Amino acid sequence: FYICIVRFHSISSNLKVQDLCRCGTLGMSDDFEIAFGRRLIEEVARIAPKLRLIFRQTHSQIVGDALMERSIDLAVAAGGFAERLLSRQVLGEGGYACLVDPRSLAPGQNSIELAQFVARDQILVSSGGFIGITDEGLAALGLSRRVCASTTHFAALPHLLKGSQAVATIPAHAAQSIAALCDLALLPCPLALPRYPIELGWRTSTQLDPVLAKVREAIVASFA
Structure with a gap:
């Protein structure tokens, strides 16, 4: 100090x-x-x-x-x-949760299946911008995802997700706060990721x- x-x-x-x-x-x-x-x-x-x-x-x-x-x-x-x-x-x-534009969900939908998750474009939040914990979890299952954009700032997510079909998987504490303030849908992560x-x-x-x-x-x- x-x-x-x-x-x-x-x-x-x-x-x-x-x-x-x-x-x-x-x-x-x-x-x-x-x-x-x-x-x-x-x-x-x-x-x-x-x-x-x-x-x-x-x-x-x-x-x-x-x-x-x-x-x-x-x-x-x-x-x-x-x-x-x-x-x-x-x-x-901490754990992880997903954020999406609620308009990209079916009426009453409050979860996302793994197949649906992988089919969506993904927004990656990472200091390096190339790979995240989600990629490691998917690789263990023989799966992969398409990352359409990367950012180093969680605060950018509302602007990057709104009006799209994309999904972002981020720490649950941030996902809860962002969803509450920015009219995004908070979904459980369909992938088992380590805490x-x-x-x-x-x-x-x-x-x-x-x-x-x-x-x-x-x-x-x-x-x-």
């Missing part, structure tokens, strides 16, 4: 203590930000009213380096905290910043 000085047009000698606020940078991919960001803001505001949260994009493949380089203070990710100078706490585990850990990570230190400790408590409460 660092001190952020709120800038005014007056000269610096006129700044008062109340013009100073703490800022903390929290690394997470936007699926977590979409699903838990508002809750985190409210929880942090309750326990540390002067704290400003800065959300920064990261994912499990780069989160460890980001913490060690001090570009973020805390992180929520699906693993990636194996570095010996990092500590971690399991917040829970994954959701972890909170931070730099191990003998002297723990008390504000950092409070933010960690807020994160744990938000994911409870």
Whole structure:
């Protein structure tokens, strides 16, 4: 964490203590930000009213380096905290669900068969843009899918799915939040995919910043 000085047009000698606020940078991919960001803001505001949260994009493949380089203070990710100078706490585990335009479904349809799933175009959300966990699950069954587009941002999905027959398979927490806000249909994933850990990570230190400790408590409460 660092001190952020709120800038005014007056000269610096006129700044008062109340013009100073703490800022903390929290690394997470936007699926977590979409699903838990508002809750985190409210929880942090309750326990540390002067704290400003800065959300920064990261994912499990780069989160460890980001913490060690001090570009973020805390992180929520699906693993990636194996570095010996990092500590971690399991917040829970996640699964997957599907999103589609409801107009692409038959009346009353609230699920999708595997054959129907494979027949649809697919939107892939991936940091690399080439392959995802769904491809691995399908390959184990001798199946494959056609990915018509890839994106690195879950927030783009409503714009990419609306008016199409395409389907996106994403973490269930993000799928639920996006469906609730964007008039998309939430469907169970017809493919058995492995669940994954959701972890909170931070730099191990003998002297723990008390504000950092409070933010960690807020994160744990938000994911409870």
